[in-house]
Amino acid sequence: MDVVDKELAVKNEYPKFAAGDTITVHYKIIEGNKERIQQFRGVVLQRVGTKHTETFTVRKISGNIGVERIFPIASPFINKIEVNKHGKVRRARIFYIRDLTGKKARIREKKF
DSSP states (O other): OHHHHHHHOOOOOOOOOOTTOEEEEEEEEEETTEEEEEEEEEEEEEEESOGGGOEEEEEEEETTEEEEEEEETTOTTEEEEEEEEOBOOSOSOOGGGGGOOGGGGOOOBOOO
16 A cells, blocks of 8 residues: 555645634636636635545635535645634534634634
């Protein structure tokens, strides 16, 4: 398995982020023969997996509707990832934020 992992390894340099952080994912979208970069900004709910099978879930509110998207970390369509805010949460998976709206859904910012 280690041999296959090394063959499939993709060297992507992304900043460190964890659950509770607000990030912007610049994702390449191909429509017909045109391609463009779409930005998906939201809160990271979780990171799952290791190495090239790792994925992360990002949730944003779009027109009063919660939208979640799962991105593979080794995807060639991810152009770059920007960390906008580091959030202070006590869990690795913050699914409880799905039930919260408005001011209750805010995450405190981590001070450095």
